[in-house]
Amino acid sequence: MWCADKEKKRNMSQAVTAARSPRGREDDFEEVENFHGVYLLCSTNPKYKGWTYIGYTVDPNRRIVQHNKGRKHGGAFRTSNRGPWDMVLIVHGFPNDVSALRFEWAWQHPKRSRRLRCIIPVKKSRMTKFQWLIELLGRMLCVDPWCRLPLTLRWLMPKYKTPFTGEWIPPSHIQYVDGLVKSRRIRDVLENSTHSASGNGSSCCLVCGEDVASVADQLRCFGCYNKFHLRCLADLFLRRSGEVTDGIVPVSGTCPTCDLQVMWGDLVRFKKGCFRDVFRDPSVPHQLSQP
């Protein structure tokens, strides 16, 4: 009886979610923790054909509903009464809101962005705004600091899928996926006892041997749970890859205690309590899936 009730409840809650969701059943959504995404909308209204909008969100499913309901429901002024809008793609995997908001701003204002000013694609006469934005996005993913982050480019609506062309092909650690996504908000679990129970139990950084006094300065490897100063591990990874150590963030490296090859961004996400999508094998390059 208990099982049947539980199953019934589960089905009911799925039905409720599905009814609220604009475009999919509960099972269609991949859940991602600590979600910071920058999305692209395209208007499906014939009167606003070719209109696009770039925004940032921590909850794409709530956001698209707001855009389509209009300004009174939290939608942006520029998208109000110009929809319905399709949320075409979203770039996620940013370590925090600041990082994602910088990406959003640069994609919106490439001419004003110091990083993009010189690499803005020329808009050919037959190119749509959408195609131009995709080409610009491809270039953005090739340059600092974004080429260093473990970003995912997710096509939420595969019918819009457009491959990157030309010589600007983003690095192989950028993931390309299709399908819907759901954000799962989590608390910072740095001091979660289940994690401090593992590792060597030492409060010392295993690079420099000094005490890791501040939680904010600390990173743990998700292979061995050992602790490191954030800067010590970053410098070690950068030194080993032969890069300059001046405050830049490494892309990846090998844990000095368990030899696991890790993406830097995954360590940061692990620090923030994101365990679910961290365990992909970073040694396997992700292929660009062409439609």
Ligand SMILES: [Zn+2]
């Ligand atoms: Zn250290």
Ligand SMILES: [Zn+2]
């Ligand atoms: Zn390790």
